[in-house]
Amino acid sequence: MKIKADTGVCVGAGMCALTVPEVFDQSDDDGTVVVLDPDPPASREAAVRRAVQLCPSGALSIEE
């Protein structure tokens, strides 16, 4: 999987960083998503999919 993040759409709610802190962080400047690991291991796949689903702004997507 490959994670795509659109910081122009992101509203900085932090659901991704809350759900998978190993993969997502937030910018100190405006709180928008920072992808720490765009190609996470299979062991984190379920959590990453949940983070994508929880994202309130639709800023996250997954390319298989």
Added chain:
Amino acid sequence: MTEAIPGLTYTTARERPFDPPDELTRVREETPLHRMIYADDHEGWLVTGYALARAVLAHPSFSTRPELLHPPIQNRLIKMKEFTTPPGFFIRMDPPDHTRFRKLLTGQFTVRRMKQLEPRIEQITNDRLDAMERQGGPVDLVQAFAMPIPSLVICELLGVPYDDRERFQRDSAVMLSLRSTPEQAKAAMDDLLGYLRDLVRRKRAEPSDDLLGGLVAGGELNDEELAGVGLLLLVAGHETTANMLGLGTFALLTNPKQLAAVRDDPAVVEGAVEELLRYLTIIHIGPVRTAVEDVDLGGHLIKAGEAVTIAAAVANRDPERFGEAETLDVSRPVHGHLTFGHGVHQCLGQQLARAEMRIAYPALLRRFPGLRLAVPAEDVPMRSDMAIYGVHRLPVTW
């Protein structure tokens, strides 16, 4: 099925303190989307199903602008429409105006920043517990614990003197009371805005290392906008976590097994906070939106100009999404509830609220293992008359 109950109107009147009004639940059992008559006789919509609620909140064609709003009940929403919403009050703006304000603030409310606040929240919580212990029971948990913790935290974060709390807590209560006349609500809002304008002016003269001080120094907002932003954050920071702490403790005290799990098992606390947020949904009116163009919603046409009220408390009990949703089960894995909303307006302070609740609930229950109600449960006064649900008072002893 969108006409199952002809002439349906919204209600905040509950049969039981922790469950949303039965009539709204009955609507959800019939249909996720129903016609509804608004307080200004507008014929709009009520959304009770989880999937449609989420769809509306994420959809760019639904607006929160006050001039488009129809009030689901005779309450402050009508007042917000009649009176100019103050500049900087970005919860009532659509993108891109909303984006401009929100982006200035989101960096201050990140998961990591809120984690850095945890030691201070713990200290504030312990100070309140010490004070309760010194005083001895019975005490009103709202005044002794639920209100002071988020109030102190948001005051320190924003840079608002806590010593002024009598004034802004009173104004905030009048603004949020469904019993206030429009004139009373407007006077309270104007008083609070005046207070915040003075505070902003002082910060302009004397820089301060806090959120409002930072916004002043940033130079992007004028004093009117800064006061509006301050109003939104101050009121939202007070009334939300405070009511979750009060109502959540009440719910746990009437569910001893759930209470014991939160008290004794640290691994449960994170999920317990999400479950309490879902089960109690203190946002008991709305959110409310207005379609700015025709939208197809679940096979029904919502016409431009029509209002949609989301019954978040009922959607959060949707069995299609949450299974045995009528039961409080702090051990269940729960995520995706709508208590913080969804879409671009999802609660800015949600990570702060989580941090406060994750610290405060277990700290209270561990300090006072014998905590119990000091009055019969049916005598606890509920906030059905306020814009945000909860308990007015919670007399407890230990």
